[in-house]
Amino acid sequence: YYFLEHGLADNPKTQKWQHRLNSLQNIWADGCNLNRDMKALITNSGLKIIDLKNYYMKRDPKIVGYMYEGIAVK
Structure with a gap:
């Protein structure tokens, strides 16, 4: 995935x-969360992360622009 x-x-x-x-972000962005540890959520779901890159989006404020990009397998 x-x-x-x-x-x-x-x-x-x-x-x-x-x-x-985060609570304001939930209201402004239809339930979107700023503070979820995506690595932990993916790993705890039973998937194994085989590739992960973390970075800040260049044009976004740091509080909304920290990205998790990668591949996970069952």
């Missing part, structure tokens, strides 16, 4: 803001 999701950043300062603003 190919995945591309935004989620919890690797920077503690950014994480603080993601946690603070």
